[in-house]
Amino acid sequence: MSLPTITQPASPLSLKEWAVAVKALGEGHQIITIRKGGLYEETREFRLENNQFYLYPTYEHQKQDMVKPQYHDLLAATREGWTPEQETVEVAYFAEVTDDIELLDEEKLRALSPYHIWTDNFADVRLHWKKQKPLHILFARVYRLEQPVEIPIEEAYKGCKSWHHLLNPIPGQRFEPVLSDAKYNQKKEEIRNILNG
Numbered sequence: 001m002s003l004p005t006i007t008q009p010a011s012p013l014s015l016k017e018w019a020v021a022v023k024a025l026g027e028g029h030q031i032i033t034i035r036k037g038g039l040y041e042e043t044r045e046f047r048l049e050n051n052q053f054y055l056y057p058t059y060e061h062q063k064q065d066m067v068k069p070q071y072h073d074l075l076a077a078t079r080e081g082w083t084p085e086q087e088t089v090e091v092a093y094f095a096e097v098t099d100d101i102e103l104l105d106e107e108k109l110r111a112l113s114p115y116h117i118w119t120d121n122f123a124d125v126r127l128h129w130k131k132q133k134p135l136h137i138l139f140a141r142v143y144r145l146e147q148p149v150e151i152p153i154e155e156a157y158k159g160c161k162s163w164h165h166l167l168n169p170i171p172g173q174r175f176e177p178v179l180s181d182a183k184y185n186q187k188k189e190e191i192r193n194i195l196n197g
Contacts, residue, residue, distance in 0.1 A: 006143070008175060009052040009094050012166040016157075019057035019078035020067055020117065025142045026055070026093045028179045029071070030116045031187050035136045035162060036126050048136070049163050051097045054170060055142070056157065057089060066122040074117070089157075091170060092148035093178075095140040098188065101195055102134035103127075109135065111194045115187070137195065139188055146174040 017025075017033060024030050059082050067075050103109060109123050116123075127135055151168040177184070 006096060008143075008145075008170070008172055009050075009054060011050055011052070012054070012169060013050050013052075014054040014056040014091070014164060014166050015095070016056045016058050016162060016164065018062045019059050019082075020062055020071065020075040022055045022057040022093065023074050023078055024071065024117045025095070025140060026144060026178060027074075028142075028183070029074070031139055031141070031179070031184060032112070032116055032191060033138050033140055034116065034118070034123060034126055035138060036133060048097060048100050048138070053095060053163075054091050054166065055093045055095055056091060056164070056166070059086070060084065066119055067117055068119055071117040087153055088150045089153050090148045090150050091166070092145055093142050094145070094170075094175070095142045097138050098141055099137075099139040099192070101137045101139075101192075103137050103195065104134045108195055108197070111197075112137070112191065115191050137191075139191070141184055142178040143175045144178055145170070146176075147171075 015033075021030075021033060025033065057078070059078065062075060062078070064072060064075060104127075106124070106127060109127055110120060113120060113123070149168075149170050151166060151170075154167050156167065157164050179187070
């Protein structure tokens, strides 16, 4: 495993995302995530706090009907062995956002369907919640840590916020990109062509 020229995030910032979405990003099934903000964001809208962050998987609110049937096995894999009493969570990936594109166009959102795991209903709900605010289409270049880190689930991590700072440091270590430069750039170009069309 070679050490890429990119460095591991210096900040403990992490983005909360459903565990199935983290798995999809971590296995290269998608390179985008769709955000509008958590219920308790200070600004009530999503802001990209840093272009590098860890991916913090959440399990409590995952809904099978919001995930396309062909990805139900990914969802099932995240639920295996998980209970609401879980005291730790595994951080296995970090991401670097290469593009952050705002979107209000429902037709373009539908055209992105082949590039993510979500159902149209899930995407529509995000688009129509606070209709005047755009969705953020984040293009995330994801990196896999050589040694995933198990951290305690702190009270500070709970609630519907997009971001939090990990209270336990992630040790510096080797990592590798989930997708090659060529594969990532190919997918990015395809998606940008839809958004720019």
